[in-house]
Amino acid sequence: MKISYNWIKEYLDLNVKPADLAEKIERTSVEVDDVVKPSDGLKKIVVGHVLSIEAHPDSDHLHICQVDVGEDAPLQIVCGAPNIAEGQMVIVALPGSRIANNVKIKKSKMRGVSSAGMICSLQEIGFPEAVVPKEYADGIYVLPADAKPGDDVYDYLGMNDSLIDLDVTPNRGDMLSLYGTLHDLSAIYDLPVKFDQPAVKEAGEPIADQLSIHVDESLAPQYKMRLVKQVKLAPSPMWLQIRLWNAGYRPINNVVDITNYIMLKYGQPLHAFDYDKFAGEDVYVRNAKAGEKLTTLDEGEHDLDVNDIVIADDKAPIALAGVMGGLDTAIADGTTTVAIEAAVFEHDHIRKAAQRHNLHTDASQRFERGVNRTGLQDALDAAAQMMDELAGGTVQTGTVVAADNVPAPAVIDITMSRVNAVLGTDLDQAKVTHILETLGCDVTADGEKLTVTVPVRRNDIHIPADLLEEIARIYGYDELPATLPTGRMTMGELTTSQKLMRATRHSLEGLGLNQAISYALTTEDKAKMFLMQPSEVTKLAWPMSVDHAVLRMNVITGLLDDIAYNSARKVKDVALYEQGRVFYREDGTDRPSEQEHIAGAITGTLLPTAWDAPAQPVDFYQVKGIVAAYLKDMAVNGDVTYVANPDMPEMHPGRTADILVHGHRIGFMGQIHPTIAKKFKIGATYVFELNLQAIIDMPKQENQYDVISRYPAITRDVAMLVDNDVTNDQIVELIEKRGGAFLQSVKLFDVYDGVKVPKGKKSLAYTLTFQDKHETLVDDVVTQAFEKVEKRLQDDLGAEIR
Amino acid sequence: MSLKDKLNELHERGLTEIKKSGDLKDVNQVRVSLLGKKGPITEVLRGMRDLDAEERPKVGAFANEIRDDLTAALAKRREELENAVLNSKLANEAIDVTLPGTPVAKGEPHVIQQIIDQIEDLFLGMGYQVLSGPEVEEDKYNFEMMNLPKNHPARDMQDTFYITKEILMRTQTSPMQARTLETHDFSKGPLKMISPGVVYRRDTDDPTHSHQFHQVEGLVIDKHITMADLKGTLQVLAHELFGDKFDVRLRPSYFPFTEPSVEADITCFNCGGKGCKVCKNTGWIEVLGAGMVHPNVLKMAGVDADVYGGFAFGVGPDRFAMLKYGVDDIRNFYLNDVRFLNQFTKKG
Numbered sequence A: 001m002k003i004s005y006n007w008i009k010e011y012l013d014l015n016v017k018p019a020d021l022a023e024k025i026e027r028t029s030v031e032v033d034d035v036v037k038p039s040d041g042l043k044k045i046v047v048g049h050v051l052s053i054e055a056h057p058d059s060d061h062l063h064i065c066q067v068d069v070g071e072d073a074p075l076q077i078v079c080g081a082p083n084i085a086e087g088q089m090v091i092v093a094l095p096g097s098r099i100a101n102n103v104k105i106k107k108s109k110m111r112g113v114s115s116a117g118m119i120c121s122l123q124e125i126g127f128p129e130a131v132v133p134k135e136y137a138d139g140i141y142v143l144p145a146d147a148k149p150g151d152d153v154y155d156y157l158g159m160n161d162s163l164i165d166l167d168v169t170p171n172r173g174d175m176l177s178l179y180g181t182l183h184d185l186s187a188i189y190d191l192p193v194k195f196d197q198p199a200v201k202e203a204g205e206p207i208a209d210q211l212s213i214h215v216d217e218s219l220a221p222q223y224k225m226r227l228v229k230q231v232k233l234a235p236s237p238m239w240l241q242i243r244l245w246n247a248g249y250r251p252i253n254n255v256v257d258i259t260n261y262i263m264l265k266y267g268q269p270l271h272a273f274d275y276d277k278f279a280g281e282d283v284y285v286r287n288a289k290a291g292e293k294l295t296t297l298d299e300g301e302h303d304l305d306v307n308d309i310v311i312a313d314d315k316a317p318i319a320l321a322g323v324m325g326g327l328d329t330a331i332a333d334g335t336t337t338v339a340i341e342a343a344v345f346e347h348d349h350i351r352k353a354a355q356r357h358n359l360h361t362d363a364s365q366r367f368e369r370g371v372n373r374t375g376l377q378d379a380l381d382a383a384a385q386m387m388d389e390l391a392g393g394t395v396q397t398g399t400v401v402a403a404d405n406v407p408a409p410a411v412i413d414i415t416m417s418r419v420n421a422v423l424g425t426d427l428d429q430a431k432v433t434h435i436l437e438t439l440g441c442d443v444t445a446d447g448e449k450l451t452v453t454v455p456v457r458r459n460d461i462h463i464p465a466d467l468l469e470e471i472a473r474i475y476g477y478d479e480l481p482a483t484l485p486t487g488r489m490t491m492g493e494l495t496t497s498q499k500l501m502r503a504t505r506h507s508l509e510g511l512g513l514n515q516a517i518s519y520a521l522t523t524e525d526k527a528k529m530f531l532m533q534p535s536e537v538t539k540l541a542w543p544m545s546v547d548h549a550v551l552r553m554n555v556i557t558g559l560l561d562d563i564a565y566n567s568a569r570k571v572k573d574v575a576l577y578e579q580g581r582v583f584y585r586e587d588g589t590d591r592p593s594e595q596e597h598i599a600g601a602i603t604g605t606l607l608p609t610a611w612d613a614p615a616q617p618v619d620f621y622q623v624k625g626i627v628a629a630y631l632k633d634m635a636v637n638g639d640v641t642y643v644a645n646p647d648m649p650e651m652h653p654g655r656t657a658d659i660l661v662h663g664h665r666i667g668f669m670g671q672i673h674p675t676i677a678k679k680f681k682i683g684a685t686y687v688f689e690l691n692l693q694a695i696i697d698m699p700k701q702e703n704q705y706d707v708i709s710r711y712p713a714i715t716r717d718v719a720m721l722v723d724n725d726v727t728n729d730q731i732v733e734l735i736e737k738r739g740g741a742f743l744q745s746v747k748l749f750d751v752y753d754g755v756k757v758p759k760g761k762k763s764l765a766y767t768l769t770f771q772d773k774h775e776t777l778v779d780d781v782v783t784q785a786f787e788k789v790e791k792r793l794q795d796d797l798g799a800e801i802r
Numbered sequence B: 001m002s003l004k005d006k007l008n009e010l011h012e013r014g015l016t017e018i019k020k021s022g023d024l025k026d027v028n029q030v031r032v033s034l035l036g037k038k039g040p041i042t043e044v045l046r047g048m049r050d051l052d053a054e055e056r057p058k059v060g061a062f063a064n065e066i067r068d069d070l071t072a073a074l075a076k077r078r079e080e081l082e083n084a085v086l087n088s089k090l091a092n093e094a095i096d097v098t099l100p101g102t103p104v105a106k107g108e109p110h111v112i113q114q115i116i117d118q119i120e121d122l123f124l125g126m127g128y129q130v131l132s133g134p135e136v137e138e139d140k141y142n143f144e145m146m147n148l149p150k151n152h153p154a155r156d157m158q159d160t161f162y163i164t165k166e167i168l169m170r171t172q173t174s175p176m177q178a179r180t181l182e183t184h185d186f187s188k189g190p191l192k193m194i195s196p197g198v199v200y201r202r203d204t205d206d207p208t209h210s211h212q213f214h215q216v217e218g219l220v221i222d223k224h225i226t227m228a229d230l231k232g233t234l235q236v237l238a239h240e241l242f243g244d245k246f247d248v249r250l251r252p253s254y255f256p257f258t259e260p261s262v263e264a265d266i267t268c269f270n271c272g273g274k275g276c277k278v279c280k281n282t283g284w285i286e287v288l289g290a291g292m293v294h295p296n297v298l299k300m301a302g303v304d305a306d307v308y309g310g311f312a313f314g315v316g317p318d319r320f321a322m323l324k325y326g327v328d329d330i331r332n333f334y335l336n337d338v339r340f341l342n343q344f345t346k347k348g
């Protein structure tokens, strides 16, 4: 809602600049989008009198005009507008002037004829297309005949006003009008407002003889009409046009303009019907019937819904109530009798109708938020009286009041102690009473208890908390002290699971992975990849795009999307992890369960390549090292094992392992399948994904102190040839089992399967470390244990000791 | 020549030779030639037999003195030569210390995570719990219990990803407030919580909109919580996130779940409050919404609104990060360009 500073000043004795007024409104009432003075940025734009015009010799549409701009000699200006005519008062941008969008106008030549400036349309001096009167939409604007050549045009066009654009919150429908805004400003500045209300000069027949209205009061709790005869349609006077275009409305004709003007002033939407086009003298406010259609003013054709409220005559709907009038009964050339409607429609119906027909109008917006239920008659009277004054109409006697259910004002009790207890203030009763009274409330006191009667127009105030807001904002939020809550102490501590999630992130960052946050909504295709358990997909009912239509069931694909994004930008080395939820849904349920996961994806090299470190492309074992180190950090109490899994469709069949803790699968790792890499347009990529919730829930190993042995350790190396299908796990397991009481550790130090070993074999070498915690080990004891191990390797695994 | 004179002369000569020795080998030769068994000092000492008993100990002592002095001189010379060798070796080992260090693998927390952690830590310190609820919510908790019944016009303000009529992607993290209010035992003390997490809105992604972003909502409910407490708490938050020189101001606003409702602005980063393009010449930037919890929200959760009350606030870490670092496109947070992620490495 754009509100005019000058208009406000007509009613309120304000002594503040527009910018300060806007600031005050924003701090106290509703948000302000901006404050604009239309003449700002314009320069040297004056009234010109077209003395003569002649056709340009080298053009079929240009005219050469002699224009009096109040100087000694007229200016010669070439003009291409089709509506230029001798005798017109026009808008002239002088040489050296500045028009809209900071464009400079200079002396120039047009097809060989010199032109000293430019005759302007309203758009060229900054008017939005939407407010320019239709007759001037495609040409220059013609000023009133009494404009004085050489004067700046701004005052003639209302351009020296400042327009404050209010962004009204849904609760403050009352602020969608001049009068509503004035009420608030009156409280904010503690100043009286001088509202005006014209008396209606009724002259014609009693309206009751000419019109009957039948209303379903559940749809329209209030419904009134007045009738004005013998109106003469004409353009509105300048002052009215200015009010309208400055508020963002296009002037149309005096009757339509009056209804818009009254809506802006009172906040009450009005609709003007051409009474003579009614079928009969009865008007009905009812639900639409199945199959009914309506063409609205904007020429839109609508199939009506049975939940729509319509205004109908004996034959058919003539308006979509509270949203838009019908074309058939619209004010048009030839209209002489106007039926003015002022009503209140049930807001929920209006909201849905506006959505259903995609017609969000200024009327529907106001009805949705609620209009001033005590203001209908005033608005109706003012409109009728203006049609008398501006359109020469005769207001028929009386108003048809078909329904007039005005709600009772809210009466709210509140205590002073409550006010101060909630606001944290020390306000006295007189101050609070005064604030409420300036807002239009009646206040009676009984000790510290205030009984507050709220004006009906403030339909947002129902409960004590609403009054607290009014008191706080008028008193001023800047005046509130700033304190911290006191009271009983509470513990602020992360839960075990929150701590573990933080530890997870720190661990993986320490291991070289950057945290990523990817989109949880993805495609169905991607949602179904890398599944760790069977699940139905969960789809959005109305997604915004196919790329984000299904809830993810894995974290990896998001990371692969991230890698693809990097890769497309020539960033080849990417190491990411993400901690987030996946959504598993069981068949027959609507709501998925949410499981915390942790996943990683690495492509290129993990370590940045450098002058002293040759590039080492990431491989399975690097990622396994990361997973193992992470699981060690989490102190999972149980054996972690890695079991080859050739069956995951998105993974490399020979380079994928399930990750098991104590035999339970908690995730997997490995290289993604080359066809998947191709699909994502990325290079070789290694990934892991773990069920973080499972890790959170697992028993953990506490840190323990173990005395560090003072006795020397003895190491023995063993190298062997084994068949290719013998695994490291088998060998280590065997050594650990047979190594005796003093075997401390087994460490693999070499793997070779190249040309120097027979085909089908590989060579592995381990260091065995023996130590006794209580005394120095005797060499013989170690030799004995070591030989036993060697024998078992030969017997059980067919190893050839080298 | 007396023995004493002989010794003096030997001393002089010895010192000269030690001084002249050019390497460790020379030093060794000098040592053998001076102090060896066949050396001149030993010989002089042998000659003492001819002295009378009175002279003998004096000359003996003198000879020992000279021997000790020469031994010390030899040791000193040896050390000098050894140091010279070492120094020349070290000089040859010099490297270019300006070459870059060997890279180590190091990852960074996401900038949004950093902000969430910072907020969490601040409120943990003030005795708040951190609670995170489901991302797929019931309409009841996301809207109805937040005082947004099915036909509430403010529902149009937030477009929602519905899964079914009753199940949706949460549009805010406040459903967790409703869930917690329902179960909190006020006899055990006040409720002080924040709920951080991902939220979803039915928006088309562009530089200022994202269908996925983050929120941290806070809630304090007790018997004597005031709007001044809200103001003070928001001030602490602004100071923690942006610095002490940032001011907070409150403006009236509207949220169905709070009454009074306010919008909080902080001093503009760009101009420090003088007014600029970023703050539309106001000197202030809107950063969060807050208010005193609406009695309906308390009642619906079974809390006695006549006894208990408090405040709630909601902040957007994405917006904070954009403001704090001048990030011009919210999509940067979800595309995970490594060159973007690696810009936020400051610790502590």
Ligand SMILES: [Zn+2]
Pocket: B268, B269, B270, B271, B272, B273, B274, B275, B276, B277, B278, B279, B280, B281, B283, B284
């Ligand atoms: Zn600024």
